[in-house]
Structures are given as structure tokens and as C-alpha cells.
Amino acid sequence: MADEEAPLLIAEGVSKWYGRQLGCRDVSFELYEGEVIAVVGESGSGKSTLLQLLCAELTPSAGKVLYRMRNGVTRDLVLLGDAERRFLARTDWGLVHQDAALGLRMAVSAGANVGDRLMAVGWRHYGRIRSTAAGWLDRVEIDRARIDDSPQTYSGGMRQRLQIARNLVSQPRLVLMDEPTGGLDVSVQARLLDLIRGLVADLKLSVVIVTHDLAVARLLSHRIMVMKDGQAIESGLTDQVLDDPREPYTQLLVSSILPP
Amino acid sequence: MTVALELREVAKTFIMHLQHGVQLPCVAGVSFAVHAGQCTVLAGPSGTGKSTILKMVFGSYRCDRGQIVVQHGGQRTDVARASPRQILGLRRDTIGYVSQFLRAVPRVPALDVVAEPLVAKGVAREEARELAGHLLGRLNIAPRLWALPPATFSGGEQQRVNIARSFLPDLPILLLDEPTASLDAANAADVIDLLAERKRRGTTIVAIEHDPDVRDRIADTVIDVTRFAAAA
Numbered sequence: 001m002a003d004e005e006a007p008l009l010i011a012e013g014v015s016k017w018y019g020r021q022l023g024c025r026d027v028s029f030e031l032y033e034g035e036v037i038a039v040v041g042e043s044g045s046g047k048s049t050l051l052q053l054l055c056a057e058l059t060p061s062a063g064k065v066l067y068r069m070r071n072g073v074t075r076d077l078v079l080l081g082d083a084e085r086r087f088l089a090r091t092d093w094g095l096v097h098q099d100a101a102l103g104l105r106m107a108v109s110a111g112a113n114v115g116d117r118l119m120a121v122g123w124r125h126y127g128r129i130r131s132t133a134a135g136w137l138d139r140v141e142i143d144r145a146r147i148d149d150s151p152q153t154y155s156g157g158m159r160q161r162l163q164i165a166r167n168l169v170s171q172p173r174l175v176l177m178d179e180p181t182g183g184l185d186v187s188v189q190a191r192l193l194d195l196i197r198g199l200v201a202d203l204k205l206s207v208v209i210v211t212h213d214l215a216v217a218r219l220l221s222h223r224i225m226v227m228k229d230g231q232a233i234e235s236g237l238t239d240q241v242l243d244d245p246r247e248p249y250t251q252l253l254v255s256s257i258l259p260p
Numbered sequence: 261m262t263v264a265l266e267l268r269e270v271a272k273t274f275i276m277h278l279q280h281g282v283q284l285p286c287v288a289g290v291s292f293a294v295h296a297g298q299c300t301v302l303a304g305p306s307g308t309g310k311s312t313i314l315k316m317v318f319g320s321y322r323c324d325r326g327q328i329v330v331q332h333g334g335q336r337t338d339v340a341r342a343s344p345r346q347i348l349g350l351r352r353d354t355i356g357y358v359s360q361f362l363r364a365v366p367r368v369p370a371l372d373v374v375a376e377p378l379v380a381k382g383v384a385r386e387e388a389r390e391l392a393g394h395l396l397g398r399l400n401i402a403p404r405l406w407a408l409p410p411a412t413f414s415g416g417e418q419q420r421v422n423i424a425r426s427f428l429p430d431l432p433i434l435l436l437d438e439p440t441a442s443l444d445a446a447n448a449a450d451v452i453d454l455l456a457e458r459k460r461r462g463t464t465i466v467a468i469e470h471d472p473d474v475r476d477r478i479a480d481t482v483i484d485v486t487r488f489a490a491a492a
Contacts, residue, residue: 032345190366197365201379219365223344237319237344244321248277255278 006068008033008206009054009174013063016049023049024230026063033173036200036207038217038238040253041227047210050227051176054208055093056085067174090120094167094175098182100159103166104151110137110162111147117170136165140195157188161195168199175200177209181216193219214257218242226250261295262331264433264464265317270326270340271490272312285490286312290326292483296432299455299465299478304485310468311360313485314435316340317466318357319347330354330433352380356431358439362422364411370396371406374424381429388428395424399450415442423451427458434458436467440474452477 007030016023024046031037039047052058054065056077068074070092077085089095097103104113114133115123123129134144140161142154151159160180167175180196181189197220200207211217217224218238225235226247234247245251270290276282287309294300302310315321316339317328323340330337332354337346351357356377364373374392379385393406399420405413410421419442426434439455440448448471455478459465469475475482 035345194365194367222348236322237347239320240322240344243315244274246275246322251277 005033006072006074007031008068009208010066010074011050011054011063012066014050014053014060014065015062016046016053016058017061022046022230023058024053024227027225027227027232028063029225029232029235031174031206031208033206034204035223036205036209036221037223037225038221039208039210039225039227040212040214040217042212045227046230047227048178049230051095051178051208051210055089055095055176056080070173087120090117091170092172092174094164094170094172096160096163096167096175096177096180098179100151100156100163103163104159106150106152108150109148110142110151110154113151113162113166114169116166121170132169133165136169137162139199140165141191155188156184157192160184160192164196164199168203168205171203173206175205175207177207177211179211179213180209181211181213196220214242214253226253261297263293264296264298264331265466266293266327266329267291267313267317268327268329270313270316270328271324272309272316272321273324273490287485287488288325288490290488294464294466294481296331296464297459297462298480299459299467300481300483301475301479302466302468302485303470303475303482308485309488309490310485311437313488314357314437314466314468318355318435319350320357352377352429354431355433355435356426356429357435358423358426358437360437360441362410362418362425364409364418366411367409369407370401370410370413370421373410373421374428377425377429392424392428395428396421398454399424400447416444416447419443420447420451423454427454430458430461430463432462433464434466436465436469438468438470440469440471448474 009031011027011029014027015025027050041047053060059078065077066074067077111130111133114136115129118129118132134147137144137147142158142161151162181192209220221238224238224241225232228249234241234250242254245254267290271288272286274284274286290313304310312321316323319339328339330339332350371389371392374396375388378388396406401417401420410418423439440451
């Protein structure tokens, strides 16, 4: 986190309209290497739209998203060629969906799911791909013996861990996560959060994590951005936003947490 | 002597939007300076804003007015105006904070809870763990507990884990919110020894401490926070 380094990702006044329907409006932030930002807010607040804009799955109606490439040059995502964008999406970026079935290929084996991205960067040696995939299964606490099984046979928590392995195997610099622990049992959630926390720290990943769960944001993020009706209404250090919320809506969110 | 930390005309009011926007003025006109290697104790009854002042210095609470100037890596940084990224840098390299209660992460062993800030500074994990074990030992946390998450520890044990975590990186400024409140006499004495040792090495300390004996033993200056009471 050297101070003189440029941000990895910059959103500048990003807006998205679906016809007359607002997705998100005028969102700006910078994300540096090794930083985790949590985007919190209720469903329909524009969180997922923002995530899709950040990885060029959607094109902004206004504003831009800038990304610093591995060669140090910061580029506007809209101005990248399709091939460049696809390459980034398969190597430099990870996208972890809430529904693991969206992020995995359910018809092929777990090992093939992890191996995909290695092949995308030109790996051809079957033995090496398989052993790297097995190493990643260890890392996300999936029994190697399950490497040839399809994710169809996996539990929800295992699928989510497999999705993480599939994304991280190519050593991405930016990982976007959409409610990665949503819909999982609490104990499974805790284990997954632990895993994510460890990987983020060890691999110095930059992460944008969308969640409606403030406890998840507290555990994983350095900074929080609160979204409501498509706009970022409050942002700051995670403990600042959660311990000293300023906006009425943020105060409502924070005060609505049920103590265990 | 160098000033390590200075507050100038700091003020804080809480606005409770869910209670019809009622305003709770907390403190105003908070001004004091702490010299390097000195310990300032904030005194005064509960509810006068002592913890709020500490949290503003650490950046957990926003500061409405005034300046909080910290010597940081040869530079002066105003915490009240610092970006989140600057505050994260301050916390990594300059300011440590011992809260009243440990906020434990589920499933993380005590040893790693303590070692984590060192790892974040770039120390190798094994070395950080070894140093963490050494400090936990000094604070009488038995080695058999090191591999367990502190959530199940007693209040006093949790507080010592908390102290170890904040003391391990050897930061130049330490903020302590009732560090010995949940400790028995012997353990409190160990913490006081540790504090005295840090002061001799030049660490600057701001502490909240209700126990008059402890206060007398650690404080160079005592500030009565009631003088910063904000007019309601």
C-alpha cells in the first residue's frame, strides 16, 4: 500500500439508467491495491448494478471506470477492445456471484472449473493444471478426492469455496464479490468469511464486496460505501461509518442489527 | 520536548436522526498537547466524552470541528481531515488503540489475533507469532490458550489479548480506554509495568483510567474532561 502508487480502480461519477429506470447515479470512489471496500445497502439500492459497471459487464450511461493495467497504464474500460476486456475478465479480475451456479460451470468437474483460467492464460500441460487445481482445492478446504466430481454434487458452502478457487487461481488483482455469503448457514458463512479474510490478506487482493450484512462488512472491509436509491449517500472507514454513522439511512441500517 | 499529539478546539455533537434529529452535544473546545514519551490521563465521570475523544484521535469517530495533529513518519497529519487511507496508514505505523472490549473475529486463534497487526506491517507470519506468544506469556495468558479463539476467554483474558494486540507493533502513540478495568491486581500490575517500559522507550500515551492508584502510577498529566463539556 505504498502511498505514491496510483489507485487500481477508479469510478468517476458513474451512472447507469435502464431506460427511465435508475440503476445508480454519480458514484465515485478509488480503490487501492490491498484495499477492501464494502458496498452496503438494501436490495434495489444499485449495489449489483455498480458491480457490473466496475467489471465492464455493463456500460455506464455517464461517467467512467478506470483500471490500472499490469503495465502501470490506467485505462478507461469503455475504450478497451473486446479482446482486452475479455482477457482482463479471465485473468486480472475475479467475480464471485452470490449464486455459485452462475460463476461455475456446473456440467464439468471441479478440477476443470479451477483449471479453466489457467488454460485461458496459455497453460497446456494437463498434469500441471491438475496439480495446481488440487493445490487450490486444499487452499479452499475442499477434499482433493472430490476433484473429479461435478459441483452439482457439492453443498452450497463447497460450491462457494470452489467458485473462489476458480477465480483466484489466475492470481487476479481485483476481485468483485456479490453477497458471497448470502443464503448460507451461519456456520458455513463463518468458515467462508474466515477463508476470504485469509486469502485477501495473503494475496493482497483489492476487493469490492457487495453485501447487505453489516457484520460481513465489519469483518472484511477497510472502507464502507452506503448506497440508497442508486446513490452513494455515505462513505468512510468501516469503523467510522458503523460506529459513528452520519446519515439518517445509515443510522437506521446500523440500529437495525439484531444482537445475537 | 516534541509534541507527539495535539488537539485544538475539537468539538463533537451526535445527531440522532431516528430520534427526530435530536442533537447531543458531547464535547467542545477540546485542546491539549501530549509530549513524546509522556502519559496523559483523561479523567471525569462517565458520559463526559472521554472515550469519544480517544475515538476521534483514532479516527473511529468523526471530528466536527478543530484539529487533531499527529506526528506521523516525520510529518504532521490532521486526523480530523485525513482520508480513510491516511488513517489506515496512521493505524498501521503510528497510533494503537486498546478498546474497552476485544472485538474478536470468530475462529481466529488468540495468537493470530495478536500477531495480525505485525503481519500487516510486513513481518513474516512465523516471526510475528513468536513475538505474539512472548508478549502473551508476559501478560500471563497460558500457552494452552494461544490456539483458541478468544471469544470464549474470560473478560480479563480477553482484555490482555486486546492489550497484547495493540502493544505488539510498538507504535509511537497508544490510546488506552480503561486498560486495567477488568484485570485483577497482579495482572493490572503487569500491564502497568509494560506501560512504564514503553514510556521509557518514548511511547506517547493517552489513557482513560478510573482507578486513582493506577492513575497516579502512570500519569504525567491528568486532564479533567468535564471542562470540555459542550453546552446543550
